[in-house]
Amino acid sequence: MDQVIVESATIGVVISLISYEIGIFMKNKLKLAIFNPLLVSIVLVILFLSIFHVDYDSYNSSAQYLAYLLTPATVSLAVPLYQQRELLKKHLMAILGGIVAGVLASLVTVWGMSVLFGLSHEAYVTLLPKSITTAIGMGVSEELGGYVTISVAIIIITGVLGNMSAEFVCRIFRIRSSISRGLAIGTASHAIGTAKAMEMGEVEGAMSSLAIVVAGLCTVVGASVFAYFL
Known part of the structure; x- marks a missing residue:
């Protein structure tokens, strides 16, 4: 075979x-x-x-x-974002603040769990890019001295779990704002989660698409800083 x-x-x-x-x-x-x-x-x-x-x-x-097909599929995420550009302009600062808060929550959580379970520096930096797209996450992990293949697996698992639990989490915590739901999903579970956000609505999909890009850039900077914490 x-x-x-x-x-x-x-x-x-x-x-x-x-x-x-x-x-x-x-x-x-x-x-x-x-x-x-x-x-x-x-x-x-x-x-x-x-x-x-x-x-x-x-x-x-x-x-x-x-x-x-990954590249054109990722680029196509800009279409719903363009369609919601007026909404983006209206809530720009709140949207950026929400994404930054999400990125910080992810990095702090990884740091806290790594300290709690006594992970090595290599294992710690391997987990830092867990919530961003694979292409960016691989580069971050390699640059910081992590295990790239494990980072890829963790990123995929994070996206799948985010896709599976997005609606449930929003319902449990009573997150009804389309903008908030989209930002949370995109920041936490990148492109795989964004697929679920698009199923939930056009605004959710647009905000999640934006979150992928901004969260990726913020994580590149944030992970480089947090790498020195352990």
Whole structure:
């Protein structure tokens, strides 16, 4: 099977898409947040690679074409933000303040948990970029001396958990403002969470898209400072 994937240019893409479609089917059928399509697809791909003894590099080389779509997909997040530009201008300072507060909460939490559990400096800086996009998080982790591969895994897990729990958390804490919900989701769980924000509404999606960019920039600066705290 490994050789078949190596020789194929698209089978990795097919496996990924089928896994995701199964995830969508399970989510629509069972109506449970735990069956997040992305989470289900990750589990199914891992099981496939393990059962058929497929090397990850072989799968990745065959599925890399999906990664090429990441850039245009990310850029397209600017569309809902542009559509809500008047709302952005009206609440600019409150929006920026909310994002900065979210970034600080993330960094302080990582620092506090690292101190509590006695993590090494390398493990600590690996966790600092957990709430920003993978592309930025990898660079931050590498620059600070963290474990890049673990940072990627943590970032994905954070996004999936944010996607799964966003509506529940907003309901529990009675967060009814569309702006507040969007900012919270984007700041805490980057692009994967933003997918859920867009399902919740246009304003939520626009604010979450903005939060991805601003939170990423703030984390680059903030993580560099917090790296000296442990």
